[in-house]
Amino acid sequence: MKHSLFTLSILIVLIYLAHSLDNYSNTQSVFVDEEVIPQFNPPPEDEEKSGFVFSGLETRESRRSFYGAPPVIPHRIGKTDRECLNCHTEPKEFMGHVSPPSPHPELVNCTQCHVRGNGPEIFKKTVTIKTNWLAITEPKMGSRNHPFAPPTVPHRLHMRDNCAACHNQSHPNTDIRVNHSQRKNCMQCHVPDYDQSMSPFSHEFTE
Amino acid sequence: MLNTRREFLKQVARASALAALSSQMGLVYAMDPPLEQDGLSWQKAPCRFCGTGCGTMVGTKNGRVMAVQGDLQNPVNKGLLCAKGYHAGAALYGRDRLTTPLMRKGNKQVPISWDEAIDAIAKQIAKDPSNFSIYGSGQWTIPEGYTAMKFIKGGLGNNHIDPNARLCMASAVVGFITTFGVDEPSGCYDDLDECDTVITWGNNWAEMHPVLFSRVMNRRNNGEKINYIDLATRQTRSTKAADHYMEFVPQTDLAIANCICYQLLEKGTYDKDFVAKHVRFKDNEKKDLSIEEYKAFLAEYNIENTSKLSGLSKEQLKYLGDIFGDKNKKVLSLWCMGMNQHTRGTWINNLVYNVHLLSGKFGKPGSTPFSLTGQPSACGTCREVGTLAHALPGGRVVKNAEHRKQVEDVWQCKPGSINAKPGFHTISMFEAFAKGDLSSMWVQVTNPAQSIPNLHKNLANSDKRFLVVSDVYPTVTTRLANIVLPSALWVEKNGVVGNSERRTQQWFKMVDPPGDARDDVWQMLAVAHKLYEMGFAGMKNRNGKFLFHMEDENGKEIKSWDWNVYKTINTDKILFDEYRQLTLLKHKDIAPYDEYVKTRGMRWPVTEQNGRWVETKRRFVANDDPYVAEGRDIDIYMAKAGDKKAIAWARPYNAPPEVPDAKFPFWLCTGRVIEHWHTGTMTGRVKELKRAMPHAYVELHPEDARELGITDGDMVKIKSRRGSIILPAWVLGRGKPAKGSVFVPFFDETKLINEVTLDAYCPMSKEPDYKKCAVLVEKA
Numbered sequence: 010m011k012h013s014l015f016t017l018s019i020l021i022v023l024i025y026l027a028h029s030l031d032n033y034s035n036t037q038s039v040f041v042d043e044e045v046i047p048q049f050n051p052p053p054e055d056e057e058k059s060g061f062v063f064s065g066l067e068t069r070e071s072r073r074s075f076y077g078a079p080p081v082i083p084h085r086i087g088k089t090d091r092e093c094l095n096c097h098t099e100p101k102e103f104m105g106h107v108s109p110p111s112p113h114p115e116l117v118n119c120t121q122c123h124v125r126g127n128g129p130e131i132f133k134k135t136v137t138i139k140t141n142w143l144a145i146t147e148p149k150m151g152s153r154n155h156p157f158a159p160p161t162v163p164h165r166l167h168m169r170d171n172c173a174a175c176h177n178q179s180h181p182n183t184d185i186r187v188n189h190s191q192r193k194n195c196m197q198c199h200v201p202d203y204d205q206s207m208s209p210f211s212h213e214f215t216e
Numbered sequence: 217m218l219n220t221r222r223e224f225l226k227q228v229a230r231a232s233a234l235a236a237l238s239s240q241m242g243l244v245y246a247m248d249p250p251l252e253q254d255g256l257s258w259q260k261a262p263c264r265f266c267g268t269g270c271g272t273m274v275g276t277k278n279g280r281v282m283a284v285q286g287d288l289q290n291p292v293n294k295g296l297l298c299a300k301g302y303h304a305g306a307a308l309y310g311r312d313r314l315t316t317p318l319m320r321k322g323n324k325q326v327p328i329s330w331d332e333a334i335d336a337i338a339k340q341i342a343k344d345p346s347n348f349s350i351y352g353s354g355q356w357t358i359p360e361g362y363t364a365m366k367f368i369k370g371g372l373g374n375n376h377i378d379p380n381a382r383l384c385m386a387s388a389v390v391g392f393i394t395t396f397g398v399d400e401p402s403g404c405y406d407d408l409d410e411c412d413t414v415i416t417w418g419n420n421w422a423e424m425h426p427v428l429f430s431r432v433m434n435r436r437n438n439g440e441k442i443n444y445i446d447l448a449t450r451q452t453r454s455t456k457a458a459d460h461y462m463e464f465v466p467q468t469d470l471a472i473a474n475c476i477c478y479q480l481l482e483k484g485t486y487d488k489d490f491v492a493k494h495v496r497f498k499d500n501e502k503k504d505l506s507i508e509e510y511k512a513f514l515a516e517y518n519i520e521n522t523s524k525l526s527g528l529s530k531e532q533l534k535y536l537g538d539i540f541g542d543k544n545k546k547v548l549s550l551w552c553m554g555m556n557q558h559t560r561g562t563w564i565n566n567l568v569y570n571v572h573l574l575s576g577k578f579g580k581p582g583s584t585p586f587s588l589t590g591q592p593s594a595c596g597t598c599r600e601v602g603t604l605a606h607a608l609p610g611g612r613v614v615k616n617a618e619h620r621k622q623v624e625d626v627w628q629c630k631p632g633s634i635n636a637k638p639g640f641h642t643i644s645m646f647e648a649f650a651k652g653d654l655s656s657m658w659v660q661v662t663n664p665a666q667s668i669p670n671l672h673k674n675l676a677n678s679d680k681r682f683l684v685v686s687d688v689y690p691t692v693t694t695r696l697a698n699i700v701l702p703s704a705l706w707v708e709k710n711g712v713v714g715n716s717e718r719r720t721q722q723w724f725k726m727v728d729p730p731g732d733a734r735d736d737v738w739q740m741l742a743v744a745h746k747l748y749e750m751g752f753a754g755m756k757n758r759n760g761k762f763l764f765h766m767e768d769e770n771g772k773e774i775k776s777w778d779w780n781v782y783k784t785i786n787t788d789k790i791l792f793d794e795y796r797q798l799t800l801l802k803h804k805d806i807a808p809y810d811e812y813v814k815t816r817g818m819r820w821p822v823t824e825q826n827g828r829w830v831e832t833k834r835r836f837v838a839n840d841d842p843y844v845a846e847g848r849d850i851d852i853y854m855a856k857a858g859d860k861k862a863i864a865w866a867r868p869y870n871a872p873p874e875v876p877d878a879k880f881p882f883w884l885c886t887g888r889v890i891e892h893w894h895t896g897t898m899t900g901r902v903k904e905l906k907r908a909m910p911h912a913y914v915e916l917h918p919e920d921a922r923e924l925g926i927t928d929g930d931m932v933k934i935k936s937r938r939g940s941i942i943l944p945a946w947v948l949g950r951g952k953p954a955k956g957s958v959f960v961p962f963f964d965e966t967k968l969i970n971e972v973t974l975d976a977y978c979p980m981s982k983e984p985d986y987k988k989c990a991v992l993v994e995k996a
């Protein structure tokens with residue numbers, strides 16, 4: 010009984026949230042000019058003593074339309090934009106920033122999925138978009154069977170099955186680093202606990 | 217420690233909340249229960265955007281789309297999407313979605329009720345039914361296009377219906393029909409996995425069909441050797457992957473194709489056996505030619521002449537001749553708008569077929585010509601349903617009395633309802649609308665006030681006529697309309713579409729459209745029924761019932777025109793299964809609707825074999841296509857002459873109607889960019905895509921830029937005989953046009969390049985040329 014009341018109240022909150030987001034006017038113009046946006050977007054957050062710029066899950070989230078979307082490119086890509094893998098094969102330092110390696114370096118047509126976070130330099134101004142898009146967000150961690158169990162893998166492995174590419178000790182995103190990268194056989198302990206072919210995610214979006 | 221434990225408890229709580237939710241909701245979509253997993257329901261749907269037709273998995277929750285992923289089970293894309301596909305969900309949620317019908321009163325468009333809107337449209341049509349027209353789209357779903365066809369051709373007895381696919385695929389269609397006797401390709405995407413040589417004819421597939429591009433390039437990264445030849449007038453992202461970049465003078469693709477054929481015959485490297493069995497020759501006057509006469513025709517396209525005309529070196533031309541002359545090479549030709557949007561679009565399609573027919577590189581795995589389609593259902597809807605001014609479903613034409621009768625029988629409309637006179641094709645439709653020869657027009661799923669060439673001329677007076685526009689966002693076209701109807705978009709409705717490789721794919725509605733937005737099919741049904749109520753004869757079928765009479769399993773009439781009824785039923789299934797009966801004539805057989813629910817699409821002809829529905833990989837090819845006669849390897853079974861042979865046409869080079877001169881010294885080419893779909897009305901509402909490519913630009917060759925004193929970001933004026941626009945320059949940006957030419961994308965509604973473009977069109981396909989006209993370029 011208690012349980013179902015709890016369930017119901019969660020449902021009501023969720024439905025209320027969804028509805029409140031649906032109340033919008035349809036008369037606003039979409040094309041609103043905004044100032045120049047920074048080249049690195051969003052600006053670096055956590056700076057470690059080394060002077061390099063590191064970031065966490067929030068930054069990670071800000072670069073994706075939703076959890077599972079290809080991240081936008083937060084920097085200039087030069088005019089030929091095909092040299093991505095020069096830096097994105099292992100963590101490399103460049104002007105105070107560290108490049109996250111690609112988990113799928115075999116796919117070289119990078120700009121098929123990853124677009125610039127802020128358009129070509131020729132556009133002095135950029136635009137903001139008025140949208141009601143509500144994204145599912147980053148998982149904090151996979152689930153654990155019991156407090157000491159290794160967490161499950163909270164994302165689809167398609168194009169993301171090279172664990173060490175992201176979960177290494179020098180990855181610029183400090184939140185996804187592991188403290189035992191000497192153990193190479195990740196899947197020995199960490200298993201994906203869902204149907205990989207159908208559902209890309211194993212976790213619930215956060216409220 | 218505590219944190220993770222809390223996290224764990226929270227997840228348990230969420231899981232039970234969701235279990236409760238899904239059990240309460242019950243089976244909403246009885247046929248394909250969505251996979252409930254961790255809070256999101258996942259269901260398949262083909263991508264909303266391009267003609268590649270990638271499969272997506274759409275994650276929904278609480279009536280909203282919240283995530284999109286590539287569908288690993290879909291053989292088109294095997295889990296990969298492009299930036300547009302991943303962000304397709306966000307395209308539904310721009311804040312300025314149209315959510316209520318609007319009517320122009322004075323200078324303003326004010327909200328009205330659906331009843332008022334339907335009433336006003338029906339009254340206007342009843343006043344002047346023969347001068348009413350429909351301008352539709354290759355983004356219409358199959359049931360949408362089918363409804364519009366039946367509405368105007370069956371109900372109103374006029375043929376003034378044409379889709380924007382006229383601007384996109386018409387040359388491909390006429391090319392197929394003239395060469396093979398029937399539309400649509402023999403090849404399929406499997407050929408991308410088997411070719412060893414790829415030639416793109418004026419095609420930037422890295423941006424326009426990116427998933428197909430990657431499908432080939434990933435093979436290369438796996439160590440396979442793929443030779444990629446980029447024949448183009450502009451260096452693009454595709455060029456960066458090319459082994460050979462061959463830059464030709466615009467329009468001389470006609471001569472280059474002829475020159476390859478010349479070499480095949482001259483050197484005797486053509487496939488003699490294939491030609492003897494499967495090819496006949498004809499001249500431009502449809503007179504039969506012997507192979508010697510054809511060879512004589514080709515004489516002027518020798519390497520010397522063609523090199524001078526086309527700008528390709530003699531070595532490059534020889535290289536092309538040798539590639540096609542090499543029996544062991546598996547050559548895949550790909551093209552899209554570069555060849556179709558061409559004042560000789562039909563001819564260049566014919567000529568590329570000539571190259572493949574003479575070399576015998578046809579219908580073999582990885583070795584075939586393959587025409588790529590631009591829009592998600594240009595094939596399924598415009599070409600197969602036939603939403604064109606001269607066509608009827610299943611490859612039929614209005615001129616043919618027997619065809620008309622077959623369609624009237626299926627539609628159950630009164631004999632003689634369908635008019636034998638073809639209606640206006642796109643450009644003539646807009647000319648007639650501007651002049652007042654057409655009194656009213658209903659535009660669905662497209663944005664002609666941005667995409668029609670030579671806008672100033674062709675859109676003149678549009679705001680003075682009776683214009684109805686169904687769309688999802690305000691566009692430059694809705695601004696001209698008397699009545700704006702808010703539509704449902706993508707997974708807000710049921711749909712069926714057909715992609716480039718003859719694959720028909722189905723999806724179910726997953727979320728409700730916002731506000732009072734409603735399906736395009738419903739909009740047509742409601743107006744049709746209003747006309748029926750008013751006693752309009754055409755909307756009554758031969759049994760005195762409503763033209764779109766639908767029954768449930770108990771034989772009870774379904775009130776499909778009533779939105780409250782419509783939204784509870786699946787009209788797609790009813791319309792699709794009715795349309796199905798019309799697909800058999802030209803062997804474009806499709807399976808029953810329910811079969812598509814179970815699969816990730818099937819390529820037609822789909823035939824029932826031992827109780828199973830079986831698709832066709834390669835058409836006209838033995839062991840693949842069930843319609844190939846016993847004992848034949850290739851069977852061109854729809855050849856007009858009945859001889860099962862494809863026709864190699866002797867098509868000459870023909871100069872373009874406008875070439876650069878002293879006053880307008882530059883070529884202008886227009887096109888798309890990877891971030892945006894067509895006129896940007898949907899992708900422009902997605903933050904990631906809009907920021908990545910916020911405005912249109914003009915791309916210049918660096919030497920031209922230097923001579924004109926233009927650098928990156930300078931404002932530049934592009935002027936033609938028809939109009940001018942000002943936009944920023946991008947030198948050595950994403951692409952590099954040939955010296956003496958510029959490129960401008962057309963997605964930006966604030967910078968309408970179609971004010972500048974030319975509306976000259978291919979006389980056979982009536983498809984205009986957006987790729988070539990003469991402009992003046994100067995610093996603004």
Ligand code: SF4
Nearest residue numbers: 263265266270298301
């Ligand atoms: S390639 Fe085309 S169909 Fe595939 S995801 Fe991109 S836009 Fe959609």
